[in-house]
Amino acid sequence: MQFVDSCLADPQAQQMWRDLMTAMQYFWRHPLAEQVREEGREKGREEGREEGRAQERAATILRNLQWRGIDVPDSVRERVLSSTDMEELGSWLDRSYQVTDARKLFADGS
Template sequence: MNVDLTEIEPVERRVDTLLRAETDEGTYLLIVESQGKPDKKKLGSWPYYLSYLYEKYSWQPVLIVVTQSSATARWAAQPIHLGVRGCPSLTVQPLVLSPDNVPLIADAQEAVRKPSLAVLSAMTHGRGRKAPAILESLATALKEVEPDTAAAFAALVDSCLADPQAKQLWRDLMTAMQYFFRHPLAEEVREQGREQGLEQGRNEGRVEDRAEMVLDLLRWRGIEVPESVRQRVEACTDLEQLKVWSQRAVQVSRASELFVAE
């Protein structure tokens, strides 16, 4: 086989979060991977991440897998052995954080006392009915943390929230905190907000145009439009409903007949 291991074509590989930790023992690179379910591809990519980072920086890389699923935690905790069975050339043993080994912190006072643990709690327990209490407690705690650190914590939690509702709640909580606006994630959140605002504006414009069309069709046909009908049409925000009424407006003999089938 070819002894040249150079990759001719670049292959995009990204970890979820990469942190550099300065400790009394030296520098570590923390690879934080958020894992929602088992993925066989990780059995190859995780060893690659570790080897690549060690080759590039000569600092010890540490693989941390964060999951909100106990079943996924058991899968991720299994060592990855590469080589001869019983005598592997490379063994990867992830450090797994999950609901099974991280305490749940949903009390603001406790979160203020233990902000780092509250961050891990949000990363591993932040879903379901308890998510609002967990995330709101952490948001309170981050107000007491040094701004740059708090912003990094906020981004780390964001990367590990798999539940769309929990992620949106977290972003809503963070956009109210001034330090967060200095973090790159804040620009992403603001851009999404701008896009949503533009789309909402376009939808509102289409609704208003369609409502006006319904009323205009009735007037053009010489049909009197009572105030009650006008108010009901203008108050409707359902574009599909307005389309139905506009189709009826070319057939009915009285304005009230727009609503006969409802």
């Protein structure tokens, strides 16, 4: 901020620059701005937790198939790992205890 201020020759321009910077700094310290930032952080944390739950469920499906000695083709692995739909993953998890072929996880056409 001081560098720009020192580059401005006109005292009026310097004052306008200082006023603008003060207003911007005030906004970022304002309680409303902090509330908005905190809501964004909380939303990010919740989305992160949900994504983590989906990843863990997908990993459980694949571990279960592996433990049962069922070969998992790359296409199945990619589809399971890319899903974020907890209901879909739950159905696949249930099926992972019964199928004899990993591709049958998706037997209902989903």
